[in-house]
Amino acid sequence: MILFDLNTDLNNFQDYLISKNWLHPTEKIKSLEKPGEGNMNVVLRIITDQRSFILKQSRPYVQKYKQIEAPLDRIAVEYKFYDAIQNNALHAHIPKILGYDATNHLLLLEDLGNCEDMIALYRKGVVNKKILQKLIFILGMIHRTKAPKDFPKNFEMRKLNHQHIFKLPFKKDNGFSLNDIQPGLQELSMTYKKDAALKAIVKKIGKRYLSKGTTLIHGDYYPGSWMTEADDLYVIDPEFGFVGFAEFDLGVMAAHMIMTTGKKKFLKQIHSQYDGKADEKLMTQVAGIEIMRRLIGLAQLPLDRTIEEKAKLLKKARKMILS
Numbered sequence: 403m404i405l406f407d408l409n410t411d412l413n414n415f416q417d418y419l420i421s422k423n424w425l426h427p428t429e430k431i432k433s434l435e436k437p438g439e440g441n442m443n444v445v446l447r448i449i450t451d452q453r454s455f456i457l458k459q460s461r462p463y464v465q466k467y468k469q470i471e472a473p474l475d476r477i478a479v480e481y482k483f484y485d486a487i488q489n490n491a492l493h494a495h496i497p498k499i500l501g502y503d504a505t506n507h508l509l510l511l512e513d514l515g516n517c518e519d520m521i522a523l524y525r526k527g528v529v530n531k532k533i534l535q536k537l538i539f540i541l542g543m544i545h546r547t548k549a550p551k552d553f554p555k556n557f558e559m560r561k562l563n564h565q566h567i568f569k570l571p572f573k574k575d576n577g578f579s580l581n582d583i584q585p586g587l588q589e590l591s592m593t594y595k596k597d598a599a600l601k602a603i604v605k606k607i608g609k610r611y612l613s614k615g616t617t618l619i620h621g622d623y624y625p626g627s628w629m630t631e632a633d634d635l636y637v638i639d640p641e642f643g644f645v646g647f648a649e650f651d652l653g654v655m656a657a658h659m660i661m662t663t664g665k666k667k668f669l670k671q672i673h674s675q676y677d678g679k680a681d682e683k684l685m686t687q688v689a690g691i692e693i694m695r696r697l698i699g700l701a702q703l704p705l706d707r708t709i710e711e712k713a714k715l716l717k718k719a720r721k722m723i724l725s
């Protein structure tokens with residue numbers, strides 16, 4: 403596997419790209435930059451004297467925390483997901499694939515340009531109706547895509563996610579220092595870690611997450627995977643995708659709308675606007691679990707809320723899970 407140190411190996415890297423026919427022989431790399439925030443993979447914007455594109459490479463660990471192992475095959479999942487949904491309607495909402503090197507776990511993608519991910523949503527506290535409509539529409543199209551029979555099971559990534567969504571947030575001695583994130587959060591979390599009825603449902607849905615389903619899902623459908631510029635909307639980063647159940651993506655999306663606004667009405671709205679079959683109860687339960695794990699788990703969001711506001715959200719989430 404090629405692990406260029408791009409600060410010193412730029413010439414080799416340029417030769418590599420030419421050998422793959424990904425650069426024109428006369429094309430020269432002018433500079434590299436980080437296109438945005440990310441933790442898991444190497445993601446770079448390559449700027450040449452003629453254009454720019456994005457390179458994404460998975461490594462056997464989390465790029466930002468190299469001591470944490472991560473499944474190397476995740477880039478293949480991303481490639482196969484994009485490949486499966488390159489149909490007429492969806493192609494306008496995903497980056498084009500420019501190249502893929504399975505041996506080197508490397509994907510070349512169209513540069514979406516001056517787009518920004520939608521993480522700022524939490525700070526704004528409101529969701530644009532038109533954007534939400536588009537997000538629901540795009541998700542429906544993804545879910546209606548017929549995945550090839552050999553679509554990766556993505557089991558290692560699911561196991562990783564399973565730990566962080568369904569297990570660790572609800573474990574008493576999970577080693578997270580929640581009070582370092584916000585004083586009082588640790589105490590707040592204890593109620594839920596001791597709630598046997600709640601944990602039984604979380605366990606059941608966690609099992610469902612690990613079983614085989616019938617619907618191609620994105621697997622990480624939240625503001626960090628949505629990019630916008632003016633009226634354009636793109637979905638990126640499908641490395642957690644697999645053939646599972648639609649309610650997972652729908653519930654996760656709803657959870658982030660609820661965390662953004664504090665309003666539960668988004669569950670009904672998303673469910674009614676979604677073009678497809680979805681069990682509203684299951685979707686509500688997934689949403690509750692997603693809210694909890696984002697508040698008391700390791701994968702925290704830039705969610706600037708008082709401890710009282712978080713207490714309210716957690717209470718809401720519990721009700722949703724027990725619904």
Ligand SMILES: Nc1ncnc2c1ncn2[C@@H]1O[C@H](COP(=O)(O)OP(=O)(O)OP(=O)(O)O)[C@@H](O)[C@H]1O
Pocket residue numbers: 437438439440441442443444445456458497511512513514515517518519626638639641
């Ligand atoms: N095709 C693209 N065009 C423009 N910018 C992009 C593109 N792909 C990714 N980016 C930018 O790079 C950032 C990181 O990309 P991505 O989310 O795919 O990486 P990641 O390592 O999987 O991140 P994470 O750890 O959040 O899962 C994105 O948030 C976005 O800002």
Ligand SMILES: [Mg+2]
Pocket residue numbers: 442639641
């Ligand atoms: Mg990612």
